[in-house]
Amino acid sequence: MIKKVDNFKLECMISQLLKWGIWIACLITVIGGLFYLYHEGKSPIEYQIFVGEPAFLTSMRGAIRSTLAGNPEALIQVGVILLIATPLARVIACFSTFLSHREWLYVPICLITLLVLLSSLLGLYS
Amino acid sequence: MDHLTFSIILFLSSLGAGLFGALSGLGGGIVIVPLLVLGFKINTQYAIGASLVAVIATSSGASIAFLRKRFANLRLGFFLETATSTGAILGAFLATITPENLLQIIFGLVLLYCVVAAQKAKRVQEIIDTKPNSLSHKLHLDSSYPLDGTFQEYRVHRIPLGWVLMFIAGNLSGMLGIGSGAFNVLALERAMTVPFRVATTTSNFMIGVTAAASAGTLLHLGYISPPIVMPLIPGVLIGSFFGAKILMYTQLSRLQLIFSTLVFIIGLEMIYEGVTK
Numbered sequence: 553m554i555k556k557v558d559n560f561k562l563e564c565m566i567s568q569l570l571k572w573g574i575w576i577a578c579l580i581t582v583i584g585g586l587f588y589l590y591h592e593g594k595s596p597i598e599y600q601i602f603v604g605e606p607a608f609l610t611s612m613r614g615a616i617r618s619t620l621a622g623n624p625e626a627l628i629q630v631g632v633i634l635l636i637a638t639p640l641a642r643v644i645a646c647f648s649t650f651l652s653h654r655e656w657l658y659v660p661i662c663l664i665t666l667l668v669l670l671s672s673l674l675g676l677y678s
Numbered sequence: 679m680d681h682l683t684f685s686i687i688l689f690l691s692s693l694g695a696g697l698f699g700a701l702s703g704l705g706g707g708i709v710i711v712p713l714l715v716l717g718f719k720i721n722t723q724y725a726i727g728a729s730l731v732a733v734i735a736t737s738s739g740a741s742i743a744f745l746r747k748r749f750a751n752l753r754l755g756f757f758l759e760t761a762t763s764t765g766a767i768l769g770a771f772l773a774t775i776t777p778e779n780l781l782q783i784i785f786g787l788v789l790l791y792c793v794v795a796a797q798k799a800k801r802v803q804e805i806i807d808t809k810p811n812s813l814s815h816k817l818h819l820d821s822s823y824p825l826d827g828t829f830q831e832y833r834v835h836r837i838p839l840g841w842v843l844m845f846i847a848g849n850l851s852g853m854l855g856i857g858s859g860a861f862n863v864l865a866l867e868r869a870m871t872v873p874f875r876v877a878t879t880t881s882n883f884m885i886g887v888t889a890a891a892s893a894g895t896l897l898h899l900g901y902i903s904p905p906i907v908m909p910l911i912p913g914v915l916i917g918s919f920f921g922a923k924i925l926m927y928t929q930l931s932r933l934q935l936i937f938s939t940l941v942f943i944i945g946l947e948m949i950y951e952g953v954t955k
Contacts, residue, residue, distance in 0.1 A: 636731065
């Protein structure tokens with residue numbers, strides 16, 4: 553049969569923990585949301601037309617900075633960005649599992665996906 | 679409508695959307711964009727960004743995990759993720775340059791297609807191809823899955839074609855804000871001769887990465903609006919969590935017919951909206 557370490561928890565133990573990461577990200581989003589609604593609850597929504605989010609909401613750095621400055625919308629965005637980053641963390645976890653189990657074929661394959669995801673998250677394509 | 683009302687209604691609707699997506703097997707993304715566009719009159723690009731985030735949340739849901747372990751071909755997933763993630767980024771760009779009404783029409787057509795494909799998939803007999811395939815072997819993709827108390831082996835065929843199809847599936851995912859599970863399964867099962875249950879679980883495995891690739895790009899382009907996403911996330915998470923639980927304990931084929939019809943109608947409405955804009 554084939555190469556694979558058969559008991560190989562390809563699910564990558566760490567990735568199980570990452571599922572909790574989703575819920576934590578969700579929690580942050582909701583907390584930010586509650587603060588946001590406390591301030592903006594009464595103002596009307598205006599999302600019919602696309603304007604594009606301001607710069608401080610389009611990157612993790614900007615969002616964290618603004619959160620520390622007290623902006624609740626930015627806190628929501630921190631949670632959202634964490635959520636978007638969770639699949640990346642899973643790929644990293646599995647990449648290192650392939651590495652440590654010496655399944656060399658899948659190291660570069662995982663790496664490609666990892667780099668694609670990472671570059672997207674860092675805004676290299678924007 | 680003020681933000682508070684909006685958030686509450688959206689939260690409740692997304693509970694329903696999450697539940698619906700899990701129970702119908704059609705995925706969450708395909709109802710969220712229409713919900714936002716048709717229901718709340720939100721700009722389509724914002725809707726796509728929000729939907730992608732929701733798709734990431736639901737696809738990583740804990741309830742899928744146990745099924746995945748036995749059936750999904752994770753190496754196949756990783757291999758094809760190179761296609762879906764790059765496709766998704768291209769798709770995200772396409773979303774930014776495509777006029778809103780055209781996006782709506784395409785979205786509607788895709789919905790119709792998903793429903794039809796899902797119906798077809800249920801009727802066609804599964805053919806398991808165990809002819810050896812050298813590429814499948816070289817890529818460590820030959821595997822087996824539990825069937826009737828034992829393990830049924832299978833091989834993966836037409837891998838280059840499958841890769842291209844998954845690239846296109848990634849495009850659709852990024853461009854329309856859906857999980858494109860239907861296309862993934864189609865490519866895996868029909869083109870690559872992967873057994874149905876392996877195809878669905880492997881597809882689920884890939885969706886999160888695909889959505890994250892396009893969501894990251896859209897984030898930096900300013901398409902992800904926190905107040906819209908905020909009620910959506912807990913809503914779909916909780917909704918799909920319970921939906922998946924219910925699914926484990928009940929047979930829903932008749933209900934799924936109703937769901938498919940609903941989605942079909944929504945598809946028609948999206949097309950109508952795009953055409954009359």
